[in-house]
Amino acid sequence: MIRLTDILLGGILPGILAVAALALVWKLTKNAASSWRTAAVLSLVAGLWALDAQGVGLSTAISKSLRITEARDFLPLMVILAVVPDAVATLGKNGSIAGWVLRIALCGFLPWRMLNGTKYLPKNGPLLWSTGEMIAWLGGTALAIFATWSLVRAESTEKPKLRSVLAAIVALCGAITIAMSGSITYAQLMGVLTATLTGCALGTWLLKVGRGPDAAAGPLVVSFGGILVLAHFIAEVKLLYVVLLLVGYAVGAGWFFPGKKWSTPVRCAVCLLAISAAVVMAGLDFAAAQAVAANNPYMSL
């Protein structure tokens, strides 16, 4: 059940904040990277805290990001941490190497931290995964997030407005897919990312900023990847849908054969096909479940 306050606090508020922050920093510095990063981090963190504050109050919502009880509480901190590698990378050759090392470390840390203490990586009790399975799942997830981050970072000039819009559409489809797979809570988190990307895209269009989601690749990919990790492992959204969404984001927002004539139409086609497939299949699953439960009184909720 999504209420009006959820839309206001998790959608409208971060969206407006993203446009305002992007416009303000752009006006003051004319630095596209700083504008995108500031807007992305402020909007994401404010949206995540605002959503949580409805249930527990603002001060508790903020303190939960440090005293983590649920894996999702870790997202604001990860978003802030994800700014560091790309910022460090601007500090010359040594900075570039340090940036890569930090990116690899953060991508490895993200799935481990998100799943630590869950049934997959329990603090005590029987292990669900063998050592091989654990390495495969955690390593594979880290590699997928790292590859997406690298692809998004690698594209800084080609069609920034289009990539901004595609990234926002991917996040929206992600929210719909997760919601139809049964988790409103994680769909709301993806909703905050959708609002952030929409606000940033709008700011980029209005102010002709000249950069796209690559300028804030760290916070955006880490939040997108983090929510997908939660969606698959905790909320049991199918792996295929999660992979399709990640492919959609990497193709829509990242490097895709720049300079080729066919790059833009194929980019749009591949991105939209991947995310449409995820939404349609999740929709079919949802419809099938509804049909089975047609006479179920619980569905009257």
Added chain:
Amino acid sequence: MKSFAAHALVLLALSLGAQPAVHAADSYVVDPSHTSVIFGISHLGFSYTYGRFNKVSGSYVLDEANPAASSFDFTIETASVDTGDAKRDEHLRKPDFFNANEFPQITFKSTEVKSEKNDKGETIFQVTGDLTMHGVTRKVTLPLRLLKVGPGMDGKQRSGFIAETRLLRSEFGMTNMVPHIGDDVAVTISFEGGVQ
């Protein structure tokens, strides 16, 4: 004479010390098939929906003479939630409610036990302890009413309790759909255990 009296006192003291304790603490293992954890929650104010957890385990030490020496330790498998509706149970296991994949167990560990008699002369153990649910640990006090201590069908000693209490699910970070799905949850726990 004085020496005789002193020897007699020493002998008396030794003989008293050698007596077995009249009331020893007994250790029990919870019998899952005679244990119920039931909850009731308001649905939009129209009705109450009741559910239970099907997998409960635990152990306890019961010392009626010295309640402070008693202790209680329970574990509930979160995914065993059962409200008689598979679709609803699936939703309850998701992150919108119990988040069973992230928090597979609900645990209670006592930290303090006191006993008192109620108006009917029944023994109530006020068991204070740490209840961990949905990743949040809070102190709660369960008023465990002792139902019976005695031999079971197999002749071995058993004991059994019942407790009724109320919890606010929002205090455990479960804020989704409050207040439409009630915040105040009525909980009834009844269990019995066999002596180890």
